[in-house]
Amino acid sequence: MNYIFYFLIVISIVFGAINGRLQEVVNSILSGAELSVKVAFSLIGIMSFWLGIMKIAEKSGLVEFIAKVIKPVTKHLFKEIPEESTAIGDIAMNFSANALGLANAATPMGIKAMEELQKLNKNKKSASNAMCMLLAMNTAGFQLVPATVIAVLIGIGYKNPTEIIAPTLLVTSITFLSAIILAKVFEKFWEPQKEND
Amino acid sequence: MFHTFMNVISLWALPVIIILILTVGLFKKVPLYETFTDGAKDGFHVAVNIIPYLVAIIVAISMLRASGIIEIASQILAPALNLFNVPADTIPVMIVRSLSGSAALGVFSDIAHTLGPDDYATKLAAIMVGSSETTFYVLAVYFGSVKISKLRYALIVGLIADFIGIVAAISVCNLMF
Numbered sequence: 115m116n117y118i119f120y121f122l123i124v125i126s127i128v129f130g131a132i133n134g135r136l137q138e139v140v141n142s143i144l145s146g147a148e149l150s151v152k153v154a155f156s157l158i159g160i161m162s163f164w165l166g167i168m169k170i171a172e173k174s175g176l177v178e179f180i181a182k183v184i185k186p187v188t189k190h191l192f193k194e195i196p197e198e199s200t201a202i203g204d205i206a207m208n209f210s211a212n213a214l215g216l217a218n219a220a221t222p223m224g225i226k227a228m229e230e231l232q233k234l235n236k237n238k239k240s241a242s243n244a245m246c247m248l249l250a251m252n253t254a255g256f257q258l259v260p261a262t263v264i265a266v267l268i269g270i271g272y273k274n275p276t277e278i279i280a281p282t283l284l285v286t287s288i289t290f291l292s293a294i295i296l297a298k299v300f301e302k303f304w305e306p307q308k309e310n311d
Numbered sequence: 312m313f314h315t316f317m318n319v320i321s322l323w324a325l326p327v328i329i330i331l332i333l334t335v336g337l338f339k340k341v342p343l344y345e346t347f348t349d350g351a352k353d354g355f356h357v358a359v360n361i362i363p364y365l366v367a368i369i370v371a372i373s374m375l376r377a378s379g380i381i382e383i384a385s386q387i388l389a390p391a392l393n394l395f396n397v398p399a400d401t402i403p404v405m406i407v408r409s410l411s412g413s414a415a416l417g418v419f420s421d422i423a424h425t426l427g428p429d430d431y432a433t434k435l436a437a438i439m440v441g442s443s444e445t446t447f448y449v450l451a452v453y454f455g456s457v458k459i460s461k462l463r464y465a466l467i468v469g470l471i472a473d474f475i476g477i478v479a480a481i482s483v484c485n486l487m488f
Binding site: 115118119122123125126127129130133135138139141142143145146147149150151153154155157158159161162163165166167168169170171172173174175176211214216219221222224225228229231232237238239240241245246248249250252253254255257259260262263264266267269270271272273278281282284285286288289290292293296297300301304305307 | 324325332335336338341343347349350351352354355357358365366367368369370371374375376377378379380383416419420424434437438440441442443444449450452453454456458459460462464465466467468469471476480484487
C-alpha cells in the first residue's frame, strides 16, 4: 500500500504537470479531502441505525442461528474463526444484504464482522486471512439485481432493461468465485502474518 | 413480470429484515430500545475512524482523475481492445470502476445518454458497472473501521478479481448481444 499510495500521488502530479492540468490536480486535493469527510459523515446516521439493529439480532441469538445454518459452507472459507464467534453470522448477513443490493445495510454488517474478526486477530495492524477473505467477498460486489444500472437504463428509454440482469449475474458470479478462490490461493502462498511489526 | 417481481423484492427486503430482527428480539426478551441505542452509539466512532483511510484513498484517486491520465490510458488501450470488440467509450468505465463508484456510474450514464439504448457500448458498460464494487472504497471503509494498515494480499486479490470481471463482462457481452 505504501508504494501504491506514493505512485498514485506522484504520477498524478507529474502527469498533471505534463498535461497542463496541475491546477486541477492541486484543486482535487481539497475537493477529495472534503468528499472523504462528507462520505464518512453521511454514514453516521445509517451506520448507527444498522449497528443498533444488529446488536438486537446478536443478543437474540439470531446471528448465531444464521451462523450455524451456513456453517457447512463457511467453515472452508474461514478456517480460523472459532465456533463461539458471532463473526460468521455477521459475514452471512453482510453477504445477504450485498446480494439483495442493500448497500446501506451491508456496510455496517460488514464492519460489524470486521470488528469481530479484529478481536480474533493476533496482529491488530495487519489483515488476518479471514479479513482478506471477507474483503475479497465484498470487493467482488456480488449482487443479484443491479438496481442503479437498471434505473439509468429505464431513464434513457431502454426497452427491456431486465435483459441486462442475466449477463450481469453471470459476470458477478464469475468475479465473486474468482475472488474467493484467489483469496484461498494467496492464503497458502503469502507470507504468514507476523505477531508484531 | 420478472421486473415487477424484482421491484417487490427490493422494496420489501429491508422492512422484512427489520421486522424479523425486532420480532425475534422481542420473543427472546431482549430489551429492544436499550440494546438498539447501545449498538447505535458505535456508529459515530466507526464513521470518524474511517476518515483518515478515506482521505488517503479518495484524495489520491481524485488527483489521479484530475491529472487526465485515465483519458490518455484509454486512448492508448483503445486499438488493442478494439480487437476484442470493445468500444473505446467503455474503456474509462473499466479503469475507473475499481477506483470510484460514483465516477463509474457517471461515465456509464454519460455513455447511456449519448449513445442511446441500442448501442453495444451501453450494454457492455451496464454489465461492467452492474457487476462490480469499488475495490478501493471497500478497502478503505472495511479495513479503516478496524485500523488495519497492513493489507497483505487483500488489494491484489481484489484487483485481479476486478480484471477477471472485466474479461468476463467482455466475453459474456460478446456472446449475448
